[in-house]
Amino acid sequence: MSRVAPPRGFASDEFEARLEKAQARMRREGLTSLLLTREAEVRYFSGFTTPFWQSPTRPWFLLVPLRGKPIAVIPEIGVAAMRRGWVDDIRSWPAPRPEDDGLSLLVETLRETGAERGRVGVPMGPETQLRMPLADYYRLEAALPTTEFVDATGLIRALRLLKSDAEIARIAHVCALAGEAFAAVPRLAATGQPLAEVFRAFRIDLLRRRVDDVPYLVGGAGPGGYADVISPPGDRALGAGDVLMMDTGAVYDGYFCDFDRNYAVERADAAAHRAYATLYRATDAGFAAARPGARCADVFHAMRTVIEDAGYDVGDVGRMGHGLGMQLTEWPSLTATDRTVLAPGMVLTLEPGLSLGACCGMVHEENLVIREDGAEWLTCRAPDELPVLA
Amino acid sequence: MSRVAPPRGFASDEFEARLEKAQARMRREGLTSLLLTREAEVRYFSGFTTPFWQSPTRPWFLLVPLRGKPIAVIPEIGVAAMRRGWVDDIRSWPAPRPEDDGLSLLVETLRETGAERGRVGVPMGPETQLRMPLADYYRLEAALPTTEFVDATGLIRALRLLKSDAEIARIAHVCALAGEAFAAVPRLAATGQPLAEVFRAFRIDLLRRRVDDVPYLVGGAGPGGYADVISPPGDRALGAGDVLMMDTGAVYDGYFCDFDRNYAVERADAAAHRAYATLYRATDAGFAAARPGARCADVFHAMRTVIEDAGYDVGDVGRMGHGLGMQLTEWPSLTATDRTVLAPGMVLTLEPGLSLGACCGMVHEENLVIREDGAEWLTCRAPDELPVLA
Numbered sequence: 001m002s003r004v005a006p007p008r009g010f011a012s013d014e015f016e017a018r019l020e021k022a023q024a025r026m027r028r029e030g031l032t033s034l035l036l037t038r039e040a041e042v043r044y045f046s047g048f049t050t051p052f053w054q055s056p057t058r059p060w061f062l063l064v065p066l067r068g069k070p071i072a073v074i075p076e077i078g079v080a081a082m083r084r085g086w087v088d089d090i091r092s093w094p095a096p097r098p099e100d101d102g103l104s105l106l107v108e109t110l111r112e113t114g115a116e117r118g119r120v121g122v123p124m125g126p127e128t129q130l131r132m133p134l135a136d137y138y139r140l141e142a143a144l145p146t147t148e149f150v151d152a153t154g155l156i157r158a159l160r161l162l163k164s165d166a167e168i169a170r171i172a173h174v175c176a177l178a179g180e181a182f183a184a185v186p187r188l189a190a191t192g193q194p195l196a197e198v199f200r201a202f203r204i205d206l207l208r209r210r211v212d213d214v215p216y217l218v219g220g221a222g223p224g225g226y227a228d229v230i231s232p233p234g235d236r237a238l239g240a241g242d243v244l245m246m247d248t249g250a251v252y253d254g255y256f257c258d259f260d261r262n263y264a265v266e267r268a269d270a271a272a273h274r275a276y277a278t279l280y281r282a283t284d285a286g287f288a289a290a291r292p293g294a295r296c297a298d299v300f301h302a303m304r305t306v307i308e309d310a311g312y313d314v315g316d317v318g319r320m321g322h323g324l325g326m327q328l329t330e331w332p333s334l335t336a337t338d339r340t341v342l343a344p345g346m347v348l349t350l351e352p353g354l355s356l357g358a359c360c361g362m363v364h365e366e367n368l369v370i371r372e373d374g375a376e377w378l379t380c381r382a383p384d385e386l387p388v389l390a
Numbered sequence: 391m392s393r394v395a396p397p398r399g400f401a402s403d404e405f406e407a408r409l410e411k412a413q414a415r416m417r418r419e420g421l422t423s424l425l426l427t428r429e430a431e432v433r434y435f436s437g438f439t440t441p442f443w444q445s446p447t448r449p450w451f452l453l454v455p456l457r458g459k460p461i462a463v464i465p466e467i468g469v470a471a472m473r474r475g476w477v478d479d480i481r482s483w484p485a486p487r488p489e490d491d492g493l494s495l496l497v498e499t500l501r502e503t504g505a506e507r508g509r510v511g512v513p514m515g516p517e518t519q520l521r522m523p524l525a526d527y528y529r530l531e532a533a534l535p536t537t538e539f540v541d542a543t544g545l546i547r548a549l550r551l552l553k554s555d556a557e558i559a560r561i562a563h564v565c566a567l568a569g570e571a572f573a574a575v576p577r578l579a580a581t582g583q584p585l586a587e588v589f590r591a592f593r594i595d596l597l598r599r600r601v602d603d604v605p606y607l608v609g610g611a612g613p614g615g616y617a618d619v620i621s622p623p624g625d626r627a628l629g630a631g632d633v634l635m636m637d638t639g640a641v642y643d644g645y646f647c648d649f650d651r652n653y654a655v656e657r658a659d660a661a662a663h664r665a666y667a668t669l670y671r672a673t674d675a676g677f678a679a680a681r682p683g684a685r686c687a688d689v690f691h692a693m694r695t696v697i698e699d700a701g702y703d704v705g706d707v708g709r710m711g712h713g714l715g716m717q718l719t720e721w722p723s724l725t726a727t728d729r730t731v732l733a734p735g736m737v738l739t740l741e742p743g744l745s746l747g748a749c750c751g752m753v754h755e756e757n758l759v760i761r762e763d764g765a766e767w768l769t770c771r772a773p774d775e776l777p778v779l780a
Contacts, residue, residue: 040446052620054606054639055719056430057517057712076706080618094708096723098516124524126488127447134514135541137524151525204597207590212622215605216444228470230442232602249444316466318484322447329445333486 003176005210006169008253010047014166015086018045018159019069025155026066032118033110034064034152037131040326041123041156045070047085049254051213052078058095059132061106062087065113073106103136107143115144121152127331128153157331160323162345167325168369170255171347172378175367177209178250179380182261186389191240191265195221195233199246206250216249216328219260224272225360229317229353240266244389247365249328256328258349259365259379264388275312275356276386279364282306282352283381286321286334290348290368290375296338303334303352312354315361321351324367346370347378393566395600396559398643400437404556405476408435408549409459415545416456422508423500424454424542427521430716431513431546435460437475439644441603442468448485449522451496452477455503463496493526497533505534511542517721518543547721550713552735557715558759560645561737562768565757567599568640569770572651576779581630581655585611585623589636596640606639606718609650614662615750619707619743630656634779637755639718646718648739649755649769654778662752665702665744666776669754672696672742673771676711676724680738680758680765686728693724693742702744705751711741714757736760737768 022034022045036042039053042062053060061073072087075095082090091109093102110120122130130137141149163171181202188201203214219233220226221244229247238244247260264272282303289302303320307313314320319338323330324347332340334348342348348370353363367378412424412435426432429443432452443450451463462477465485472480481499483492500510512520520527531539553561571592578591593604609623610616611634619637628634637650654662672693679692693710697703704710709728713720714737722730724738732738736759743753757768 049622050620051606051608051622054717056519056717057719057723058708075708077708078620079706081621084618084621094706096516096708096725097727099727101516122524124528126486126491126523128523129446129519129521130524131519133516133518133543134512134520134527135543138514153523153525200597200600203603204594207594207597210590213593214603216441218441228474230440230468231471231474232439232441316469316484318448318465318467318486327444327446329447333447335486337487337489 003173006166006173006253010166012086014164015045015047017164019064021159022064022155023066025158026121029121029155030119031121031150031152032066032114034121034155036062036064036123038123038129043254043326044160046072046082046087048072048082049085050078050081059101059136061102063109063113071109073102073109075102101136103139103143107140110144110147115147117146119148119150121155122149123153123156124151125153160325161331162343163325163347163369164345167255168347170253171257171325171367174211174250174252174255175257175259175378176380177211177252178206178248178257178259181206181209185246185261185263186387189238189244189263189389192237194235194237196235198238198244199233202246206248211250212252214248214250216258217246219244219246221245222360224269225275225356225362227360229363238265241269243268243272243362245363254326256324257367257379258324258328259367260363261382262362262364262386264386266389268386268388271356273386275354275362278307278310278312279352279354279362280382280384283350283364283366286350286352287368287375290342290370292343292370292372294342296332296334296340296342297336300334300336303350307352307354315353315355317351317353317363320353321349323347324349342370344370344372393563395642396556396563400556402476404554405435405437407554409454411549412454412545413456415548416511419511419545420509421511421540421542422456422504424511424545425500426452426454426513428519433644433716434550436462436472436477438462438472439475440468440471449492449526451492453499453503461499463492463499465492491526493529493533496530500534500537505537507536509538509540511545512539513543513546514541515543550715551721552733553715553737553759554735557645558737560643561647561715561757564601564640564642564645565647565649565768566770567601567642568596568638568647568649571596571599575636575651575653576777579628579634579653579779582627584625584627586625588628588634589623592636596638601640602642604638604640606648607636609634609636611635612750614659615665615746615752617750619753628655631659633658633662633752635753644716646714647757647769648714648718649757650753651772652752652754652776654776656779658776658778661746663776665746665752668697668700668702669742669744669752670772670774673740673754673756676740676742677758677765680732680760682733682760682762684732686722686724686730686732687726690724690726693740697742697744705743705745707741707743707753710743711739713737714739732760734760734762
């Protein structure tokens, strides 16, 4: 494997472009600043990269003012790591300090950026979370009684929907590494092996291929299909006739892949082959529909039509694909009702699934990027026939 | 290595005990129900175990009523996984559905549990986050105008502070596995090796030793010490005279260890040896102070006294240890001001650190559990002298 990894970190122009787009839209929406608290958004505007978000103890704040670069208001423990990023103005307090965990410093900084006579955008809508104690957010509102806090989901969503070439290169890279690992599964998995051991070997193989981490690895195995697609693996041994599915979100330099592969163990019956072939054709249909100007709902309908025309139900996953990037799943959703218009630079998963009776089903997943002239695969596609492990 | 792993999952009596304690305290506080949205609390009362929390798209709700078992209000994709846990009453909707992402179902379920004439506890305080869109939380409040939503942090904190024997067994197990991996670092790390490669080899070694995952692995290396203790490793090669530190939060069955180890590369100067020995003695002092009835601040002061008496500053980490369990860091904090009284069943990290001039420092970390007669190590302690990699 002599694959060349994209260099880590982004050049300044990447952050400048993000900031410029954000501030242009802030002007249009009349926002004085953005207040960001979550890992993805803080990293998006600062380059701040750390697994320390695992610790829920301390809040982290990034302010995007209407003019000038973002300002970090963060715990002292993170100052050295934040300095590695793009932000110059870093203000810190000795956290944890429950009686005032950055709040007075945040209020002061918001005042400097004109919040008292202004509107502060906070992501409050679908797929967002406020990563600070709710009681502290109420205190923040009380400390700035003349500030209007408004939902900034639309702004953040619009920016993050469209990936730069540098972002796409990272997703493509981790897709390629995971694709190689999936191709090697026939050497890792065999009848009689506990599912947990197959998953462990696969995770180690991914790391050996130089993904940074594997935050997401789920799947299942069962006779002819599987029921639960979000659980960690159990100790049940793989049996002949099982269909094994593994779905991974591996990471390179802060960007995810998210796709799965199916394998039959020793043999597969006609029903499993037919279900697999149907999902393959549904993926083809989704890919063909995923063109600039089409809507998410169009892509969903293209896939659903293939599945239902073949006589299947689409299962209960709730959607058949989604955005992908700094998070395992991002806006938009491929559902019957999502009217998002596809545009070049969007990265999507196609994730058609179907039910095989009450007990189980099958799911297929690939990743793509929307280009000017249509979709382009980021994953090296799964075989067009259900592969059988010897 | 023939270490026996604790069986996965908890018996019903574990969940019954948690529920009983929660409901007893709910009665005292006049709460009609608890509304929980975050991974740790949902899992604590339900056993729901999935890496799917990586996906920010869908909210998940668990209601703990004043009488009877918890009720799950969750996306359809999670029903099969939730059925593996302890909850019987599982209500679902086809998420994502941004126009009503579980909200009407949640309101209906809250009404059934008496919320309209009651008080609903929501964790809002230090170390908590609301894992649902803020705009949906506002809608929830508006849909239940006669309901009082109050902070339930104290209740949740009090329960989670005290670990059961079954919880402690999991933490002890993952501490033991990580301890074995740390002991093998001299076989993995050598002069000239890029730090990222040392970390990758260590992560793979942890997985081979059968931890489930390694969500947290940070550290640093530099001449005589390191500056940034929360960043992922860079590509700088280990050099003779470096001090290498790795800090890991590995997981077994949903429970974390959190400790580090320091190593000198080829050689260490007297300053590095002296700093290490000081932190070792500070850890001794923290361990001796960590007895039932003592306060977190007492343990902090015991460690700080050793460090300052040796002529060092304690650095800018903000605390010298914390709770540990379902999350990498939990309540309480070992700070100068945390008045939490230690009690049997609390699991803590001792994490003394010191500054070595402006550029760098050193940090040491061990894990322990408070027993009736004092602290008990969960980690196999680090060597009492800075180990030197050949």
